[in-house]
Amino acid sequence: MTSLLSLDRVSKRFRGLVAVDAVSFAVPEGGIFAVIGPNGAGKTTLFNMIAGAMAPDAGSIAFAGAPIAGLMPDAVCRRGVARTFQLVRPFPALSVEDNVIVGALLRRRDVDAARERAHALLRRFDLFDRCRQPASSLTLPDRKRLEVVRALATEPKLLLLDEMLAGLRPTEIDRMVAILRELNSESGLTILLIEHVMRAVMALASRVLVLDHGTVIAEGAPEAVVRDPAVVRSYLGAETL
Amino acid sequence: MTAVAIGRAADGVRRRNAVLLVVLLAALLAAPWLVNDYLLTVMIVILYSAFTGQAWNIMMGFAGQLSLGHALYAGLGAYVSAVLFTKFGIDPWLGFLVSVPVAALSGAIIGFLAFRFGVSGVYFAILTIAFAEFARIGFDHLSLVNAAAGLFLPVAQYGHNDLLRLRGDPTMFYYVILAATVVAFALCRFLIGSRIGYYWLAIREDEQAARSAGIDTFRCKMYAVTISAAITSFAGVFYAFFYNNLFPEQVFGIGRSIEMILGPVIGGVGTLFGPILGSFLLTGLAETLDSALAAAGLDVPGAKEVFYGVCLLIVIVALPDGVWPPLARRLGLDKDKR
Amino acid sequence: MTFDVYLNVAVAGILTGLVYGLMALGLSVIFGVVRVINFAHGEMMSIAMFLAVVLFSAFHLDPLIMLLPIAAVMFVFGYVLQAGLINPFMTRPEHSQFLLLVAVGIIIVNVLLIVFGPDARTVQTSYAYDSFQLGPVLVDASKAYAGVAAIVFAAGLFAFFRFSLVGKAIRACADNYTGALVVGLNVNRLYALSFALGTACVGAAGSMMTLIVDVTPNLGPTYTLLAFVIVITGGLGSMAGALLGGVLIGLTEALAGLLFTPSAKSMFAFAILVLVLLFRPQGLFSKRAT
Numbered sequence: 001m002t003s004l005l006s007l008d009r010v011s012k013r014f015r016g017l018v019a020v021d022a023v024s025f026a027v028p029e030g031g032i033f034a035v036i037g038p039n040g041a042g043k044t045t046l047f048n049m050i051a052g053a054m055a056p057d058a059g060s061i062a063f064a065g066a067p068i069a070g071l072m073p074d075a076v077c078r079r080g081v082a083r084t085f086q087l088v089r090p091f092p093a094l095s096v097e098d099n100v101i102v103g104a105l106l107r108r109r110d111v112d113a114a115r116e117r118a119h120a121l122l123r124r125f126d127l128f129d130r131c132r133q134p135a136s137s138l139t140l141p142d143r144k145r146l147e148v149v150r151a152l153a154t155e156p157k158l159l160l161l162d163e164m165l166a167g168l169r170p171t172e173i174d175r176m177v178a179i180l181r182e183l184n185s186e187s188g189l190t191i192l193l194i195e196h197v198m199r200a201v202m203a204l205a206s207r208v209l210v211l212d213h214g215t216v217i218a219e220g221a222p223e224a225v226v227r228d229p230a231v232v233r234s235y236l237g238a239e240t241l
Numbered sequence: 242m243t244a245v246a247i248g249r250a251a252d253g254v255r256r257r258n259a260v261l262l263v264v265l266l267a268a269l270l271a272a273p274w275l276v277n278d279y280l281l282t283v284m285i286v287i288l289y290s291a292f293t294g295q296a297w298n299i300m301m302g303f304a305g306q307l308s309l310g311h312a313l314y315a316g317l318g319a320y321v322s323a324v325l326f327t328k329f330g331i332d333p334w335l336g337f338l339v340s341v342p343v344a345a346l347s348g349a350i351i352g353f354l355a356f357r358f359g360v361s362g363v364y365f366a367i368l369t370i371a372f373a374e375f376a377r378i379g380f381d382h383l384s385l386v387n388a389a390a391g392l393f394l395p396v397a398q399y400g401h402n403d404l405l406r407l408r409g410d411p412t413m414f415y416y417v418i419l420a421a422t423v424v425a426f427a428l429c430r431f432l433i434g435s436r437i438g439y440y441w442l443a444i445r446e447d448e449q450a451a452r453s454a455g456i457d458t459f460r461c462k463m464y465a466v467t468i469s470a471a472i473t474s475f476a477g478v479f480y481a482f483f484y485n486n487l488f489p490e491q492v493f494g495i496g497r498s499i500e501m502i503l504g505p506v507i508g509g510v511g512t513l514f515g516p517i518l519g520s521f522l523l524t525g526l527a528e529t530l531d532s533a534l535a536a537a538g539l540d541v542p543g544a545k546e547v548f549y550g551v552c553l554l555i556v557i558v559a560l561p562d563g564v565w566p567p568l569a570r571r572l573g574l575d576k577d578k579r
Numbered sequence: 580m581t582f583d584v585y586l587n588v589a590v591a592g593i594l595t596g597l598v599y600g601l602m603a604l605g606l607s608v609i610f611g612v613v614r615v616i617n618f619a620h621g622e623m624m625s626i627a628m629f630l631a632v633v634l635f636s637a638f639h640l641d642p643l644i645m646l647l648p649i650a651a652v653m654f655v656f657g658y659v660l661q662a663g664l665i666n667p668f669m670t671r672p673e674h675s676q677f678l679l680l681v682a683v684g685i686i687i688v689n690v691l692l693i694v695f696g697p698d699a700r701t702v703q704t705s706y707a708y709d710s711f712q713l714g715p716v717l718v719d720a721s722k723a724y725a726g727v728a729a730i731v732f733a734a735g736l737f738a739f740f741r742f743s744l745v746g747k748a749i750r751a752c753a754d755n756y757t758g759a760l761v762v763g764l765n766v767n768r769l770y771a772l773s774f775a776l777g778t779a780c781v782g783a784a785g786s787m788m789t790l791i792v793d794v795t796p797n798l799g800p801t802y803t804l805l806a807f808v809i810v811i812t813g814g815l816g817s818m819a820g821a822l823l824g825g826v827l828i829g830l831t832e833a834l835a836g837l838l839f840t841p842s843a844k845s846m847f848a849f850a851i852l853v854l855v856l857l858f859r860p861q862g863l864f865s866k867r868a869t
Contacts, residue, residue, distance in 0.1 A: 077452075077453060077454060089447050089449070090450070092446055098442070102440065111435060114436075150454060360857065360860065363677055364860065366677065371852050374849050375849050375853075382840070495800050506678060543693045544693060547686055553681070
């Protein structure tokens with residue numbers, strides 16, 4: 001497998017504090033790749049650099065063979081990288097349908113075509129019934145799903161999910177995991193996720209990277225990583241096993 | 242709800258909206274036969290306010306950029322066409338073709354500076370005021386336009402309507418501003434239903450999320466300010482030829498900019514009918530108050546403005562979305578585009 | 580023109596600028612603590628100016644003596660306005676608060692217009708034409724008194740925020756809203772108090788300003804804009820920045836009036852505003868980057 005996204009010694013510091021320190025990894029095309037680590041490990045900073053919300057201080061990021069470090073978020077999205085936010089940010093006053101149409105318009109100039117695409121996605125994620133409701137009236141799980149749908153509507157090659165499952169009930173998590181697996185296997189969508197819910201990481205990810213204090217402390221298949229003594233010490237704790 | 246049911250409900254709303262539009266338009270077209278000259282002048286003022294309100298609404302209501310300097314664009318439109326007419330004998334419609342690029346360019350320059358340097362929110366509002374004030378003081382010292390002494394156009398002959406030169410009686414001016422308002426309404430309706438409209442709303446709601454959805458927010462905001470400025474400039478051309486006199490203080494003053502936002506704020510920012518409804522309510526009621534005071538033999542300068550202020554206050558406190566959204570729900574005209 | 584002329588004009592500009600600074604200080608306190616953009620600031624100042632004019636013409640009370648009573652009246656006005664009208668708007672979007680105060684401003688200007696008419700009113704004190712000779716500089720007595728009074732009033736306010744318990748509580752509230760709630764401060768009362776202090780500043784500044792300019796109802800919007808120019812130049816929310824910004828703008832206007840024409844003087848203030856907004860949005864005298 002070739003890698004769709006690769007990071008080479010990417011670093012970011014905030015006023016002397018090193019948030020991400022020379023992190024390198026590669027996400028294979030068609031894979032599901034998870035980044036885990038304790039709070040403050042630099043996961044979201046890493047995401048923000050990939051998505052263009054901030055530029056790295058050093059290192060390079062390549063997507064589909066082309067450098068993307070320092071590009072603006074919209075340019076990154078147009079290249080085929082869509083993201084969700086840890087604290088969800090749907091467009092509150094717009095209807096559910098319109099939220100998704102905004103995403104779908106990226107690849108379709110025609111509003112009717114974008115609406116069709118939006119409806120198809122909303123049906124798939126069981127949100128079609130709420131088409132006309134304003135996004136602000138949705139429950140948190142629904143808003144999280146809406147955000148995934150909006151991201152998917154931009155037809156990304158790579159989907160970045162920032163703690164998409166946190167705060168969801170176990171049944172909700174299972175449903176979301178199933179949908180993501182389906183998307184991955186059907187259309188070959190590559191997924192990079194930050195996640196705390198280990199159950200979901202184990203069920204989804206083909207590869208896991210563990211960050212701690214901005215550096216990579218382990219990387220590999222999920223089963224191997226959770227047994228890594230360094231990971232257990234710094235993040236999972238003995239009781240998880 | 243099934244897809245069919247959603248479709249039907251939308252059809253019903255659409256039909257009621259269409260009926261409302263047709264009835265409104267018919268009434269407006271018939272107005273000159275139904276009202277006297279004084280009321281016709283009031284109607285002109287109302288439509289003028291509805292027109293500028295729609296133009297401003299593109300900036301604030303659609304794209305979420307609070308401009309408090311829109312008098313600049315109207316003022317440029319007014320002065321450019323008036324100078325071309327009085328000094329060079331160029332007809333207003335040709336002058337309008339010059340006013341539009343001038344106003345659009347100044348909007349684009351302000352937008353470029355603000356959006357490139359990340360001036361947003363209230364800072365953006367203050368920047369727009371600063372540029373309008375700049376123009377006011379500048380024109381106050383510009384001898385080409387007679388500076389603060391004012392620029393005067395030859396007064397229109399009532400007996401002879403000359404549409405090409407915009408010289409004629411109030412009925413002609415009424416139809417001109419009515420046509421302009423209809424065109425602006427249709428344009429807004431088209432824009433908000435198109436790709437750029439969706440993008441504007443996304444930016445208004447959450448600019449960062451909009452960028453992450455692949456939207457080039459800088460370019461979209463540039464479109465908004467340029468289009469809005471271009472439309473507003475026509476209001477200026479109309480103003481110049483209707484009132485026949487231009488003073489920088491009156492044309493570019495902050496009061497003029499604030500008047501422009503009253504209609505949409507009261508009617509409903511971001512809605513299509515809001516600016517029109519707001520202008521009818523506000524100007525209609527204010528003129529009624531004025532003539533009531535005049536009938537009582539009172540001449541109270543400032544009374545109308547206090548009334549404006551109180552209306553604005555009441556609406557902001559009690560109906561933060563404006564008058565139209567709750568009214569539309571009541572009338573079953575809900576889905577007038579968000 | 581000789582150097583002396585420039586010096587005289589510069590000193591006059593700085594003294595007027597101190598009064599501007601006090602007015603802007605009020606805006607800065609209101610923004611720094613309450614986080615509300617007071618777009619009726621100049622209009623509130625014109626209320627104070629008319630109070631001073633009325634007290635002078637009816638009872639011959641000198642605006643400098645009436646400075647504190649007028650500030651007190653404006654304090655109450657500000658308190659009531661914040662507690663009654665603005666406080667429910669604290670959670671509304673920025674532009675909504677802004678428009679609320681635009682409405683308040685429109686009402687103030689035009690009520691003043693209805694009550695007092697459009698004509699300019701002046702305060703003719705016995706020292707209106709006095710001046711002091713300080714070396715080469717001839718200082719206008721009215722401006723000197725006003726400038727000194729502005730410094731004293733501002734110093735009092737600084738001391739209040741620095742040393743008094745309530746002042747410290749207000750600063751705590753400005754720094755950390757949630758923290759202030761957690762330790763049990765009555766935030767709404769502190770907000771009203773801060774707004775009141777801000778309007779007290781314009782009360783005092785307005786009273787002094789009657790010694791320098793003629794009073795008309797439509798001064799309000801002009802002063803609102805001027806106050807914004809000053810606080811943005813000095814750094815929104817910075818108290819020292821507001822005072823320094825006031826002096827800078829006062830000086831700029833005075834020199835621009837001398838070199839070009841007085842009616843074009845505010846063009847330079849706006850030019851400074853635009854440059855600051857674009858290149859140094861945190862203000863000239865603020866270290867904090869935004």
